Amino acid sequence: MTVLTPSATEGVLAPAIELARQRPAELSVTDLADHVGYSPFHFSRLFAQQVGIGPGQYLTALRIETAKHLLLADTDAVIDVATAVGFDSLSSFARRFRATVGVPPGQLRRLAEHISDRPPRPFSLLSAGEGVVRAALELPADFSPRGDASIWVGWYPHPAPIGLPRSGVLVSGVDAVELPLCPGAPFLLGFAVPVHADPLDQLAPSAPVVAVHPSPLTRSAQVTLAFAAATAPRPPLLTALPSLCTR
Numbered sequence: 001m002t003v004l005t006p007s008a009t010e011g012v013l014a015p016a017i018e019l020a021r022q023r024p025a026e027l028s029v030t031d032l033a034d035h036v037g038y039s040p041f042h043f044s045r046l047f048a049q050q051v052g053i054g055p056g057q058y059l060t061a062l063r064i065e066t067a068k069h070l071l072l073a074d075t076d077a078v079i080d081v082a083t084a085v086g087f088d089s090l091s092s093f094a095r096r097f098r099a100t101v102g103v104p105p106g107q108l109r110r111l112a113e114h115i116s117d118r119p120p121r122p123f124s125l126l127s128a129g130e131g132v133v134r135a136a137l138e139l140p141a142d143f144s145p146r147g148d149a150s151i152w153v154g155w156y157p158h159p160a161p162i163g164l165p166r167s168g169v170l171v172s173g174v175d176a177v178e179l180p181l182c183p184g185a186p187f188l189l190g191f192a193v194p195v196h197a198d199p200l201d202q203l204a205p206s207a208p209v210v211a212v213h214p215s216p217l218t219r220s221a222q223v224t225l226a227f228a229a230a231t232a233p234r235p236p237l238l239t240a241l242p243s244l245c246t247r
Contacts, residue, residue, distance in 0.1 A: 016033070020062060024066060025063055025084065027059060029044060029059070032047075043055065053162055064097055065204065067081050069200075070085070071105055071109055081093075093105070102164055113199075125168050127182065130181060131180070132178050133217050133223060134221075134222045135188060135222075136223070137151055137190070138225065139209070143192065150202075151171050152168060154166075157187070159189075160212075161239060162238070188212075189210070189211065192210075208230045210227060212234075
């Protein structure tokens with residue numbers, strides 16, 4: 001059996017990931033596996049090793065991300081948006097959307113109107129835990145010259161922002177944060193937006209600046225989160241962060 005190195009795996013998956021990002025509403029895991037000449041089982045295993053989630057989850061994340069843009073860019077009915085991104089059931093779409101974005105589809109538009117007048121201020125959703133991680137925050141030099149970027153740092157159960165975070169904090173004007181460890185969610189992810197970003201860039205950024213600690217954190221530590229522009233195959237950040245302060 002041939003064992004692929006991480007770089008070789010990335011090369012094998014690249015055509016499938018590009019296809020998924022172009023046509024997420026039309027494709028299945030089998031379609032992606034066939035595109036690169038692998039069985040669905042072997043393809044799914046390689047995909048999860050490289051991306052951190054399975055290809056089915058990845059396709060769903062891309063569909064929800066597309067739905068966010070459609071909802072914010074136009075006034076189409078929610079059922080039409082659901083159909084456009086490949087959902088046969090409105091209830092299934094609404095349930096999946098709320099579970100990953102934090103608000104129902106229709107409410108995303110109202111949230112955009114709200115934050116256009118009142119951008120989210122720093123807030124904390126931290127819960128008590130044994131042990132603390134101190135994370136230094138490193139943003140690109142030209143990202144926020146005044147040092148006033150809004151930065152979300154949160155705990156997730158997977159090394160990808162799929163689903164709502166279990167715990168986290170939104171900060172501005174600081175270069176480090178301390179977070180109690182979060183049992184069951186050992187992956188530390190960050191996301192940054194300029195403080196004066198428009199609602200679309202806050203809720204569905206086209207060029208997100210993100211950071212992912214490469215390994216799970218289960219004991220006290222000092223780490224660095226180096227933020228950079230997200231590139232494929234990273235899944236999109238689905239959570240509408242301003243919605244978290246109302247949880």
